[in-house]
Amino acid sequence: RDHPACRISVIGCGYLGAVHAACMATLGHEVVGFDVDAAKIERLSRAEAPFFEPQLPDFLADAMSTGKLTFSSAPSSVARATVHFICVGTPQKRGENSADLRHVDAAVATLLPYLKPGDLVVGKSTVPVGTAERLAAQITATEPAATLVWNPEFLREGHAVHDTLHPDRLVYGVPEDEAGAQAVATLNKVYAKTLAEGTPQVITDYTTAQLVKVAANSFLATKISFINAMAELCEATGGDVTQLADAIGHDVRIGRQFLNAGLGFGGGCLPKDIRAFMARAGELGVDQALTFLREVDSINMRRRVRMVDLAREVCDGSIVGRRIAVLGAAFKPESDDVRDSPALSVAAQMSLQGADVVVTDPQAIDNASAKWPDLTFVSTVEEAAAGAELVLLLTEWKQYVRLDPAALRQCVKVPRMLDGRNALDPALWRAAGWTYRALGRK
Ligand code: UGA
Secondary structure, three states: OOOOEEEEEEEEEOOOHHHHHHHHHHHOOOOEEOOOOOHHHHHHHOOOOOOOOHHHHHHHHHHHHHOOOEOOOOOHHOOOOOEEEEEOOOOOEEEOOOOOOOOHHHHHHHHHHHOOOOOEEEEEOOOOHHHHHHHHHHHHHOOOOOOEEOOOOOOOOOHHHHHHOOOOEEEEOOOOHHHHOEEEEEEHHHHHHHOOOOOOOOOOOHHHOOOOOOOOHHHHHHHHHHHHHHHHHHHHOOOOOHHHHHHHHOOOOOOOOOOOOOOOOOOOOOHHHHHHHHHHHHOOOOOOHHHHHHHHHHHHHHHHHHHHHHHHOOOOOOOOOOOEEEEEEOOOOOOOOOOOOOHHHHHHHHHOOOEEEEEEOOOHHHHHHOOOOOEEEEEOOOHHHHHOOOEEEEEOOOHHHOHHHHHHHHOOOOOOEEEOOOOOOHHEEEEEEEEEEOHHHH
């Protein structure tokens, strides 16, 4: 079936916006991606992804070759579009838990002069509950016949293209009036192909839509910290957290996904989202409802400390002056994102404590060395492992999980492996003569 095309602008071309723009163009819409960062726009205009995301380069190139997708750093480029997606970041404020909304406010300010009657503004950024209501008032004060929809995004980095084209669900927060009904109809046109696949849809109010997003991320973070708390118990008792996760995961009410114990969660979303959610709950006078998230956060941060302690333990009490190889710098595999990376936080801590740390990663070295100039980075596992007395697997890239223990043994000085992600087969590594230790496992 043929679906009519829409004219779309995507404001903010970071991890979320660049992927969203490429995917919307792939669905057949006419899309312009706008960003204030001219260097980013220049790269995107050459169909070059400004960050590592599987599949994105191909989707960019295809969409741009059809002429459906263009990029611009000129605000007026959004004027032709009738559906405007807000895809800017909402990082954690420096020294505070709350979210920094300056990019969202700037995006709306950019858009306001170009809004026309009937335009739809679609918020995708993760925001503190109450933001959409405030932005809607601002929008209708300027253009009474424009409508805001809150349409949170649930994509995972590393799977962003797939998650955008085939989301688990579509959530629309709309005003409860005729304008809201009209907005649903318009957004349904944008997502017609996705909806035709039978994607579940939840149509609700602004408040609920904003809460859905942070509730989902809080639940995921809680699941990870739950299993990491069980890992602490396993460490104290001699249990095995991976078998425990398998066993409880067979209960379909629990489910095995997001029960991988290890170094815990990082990245640009889960850590700052739970903190911003707690901060917002405090402002709303319901901080008690979310005090458990403080525990979720501290269990998570404790894993990093435990990892460094374990490194010291296996090095007979001291890591000072020891050559340590760290495999992984990105906050998770299939990403070059180093925001709040547990791997880098452990590497930096060991370096600070006097170890001679060498870090490698298949994609994230440029980002990592820009942010952590005092750490040493090399491009291959062999270079990192050369002469090492300890190897730490901290980001479970496929190529690291598939390493041959016998071959790696030839590079190192002492064959000691700390598996921070419970990603390796202990029997295999031990059989090859390695001392193998992991979080939450004997
Ligand atoms: C997360 C959510 O999964 C997305 O649904 C959401 O859209 C996104 O945040 C967002 O708010 O933008 P993302 O941060 O890309 O996505 O990565 P995840 O796959 O959720 O992983 C987050 C962290 O948890 C990683 O550091 C990962 O290593 C860790 N993790 C994940 C575990 O430690 N154990 C697990 O079992 C799963």
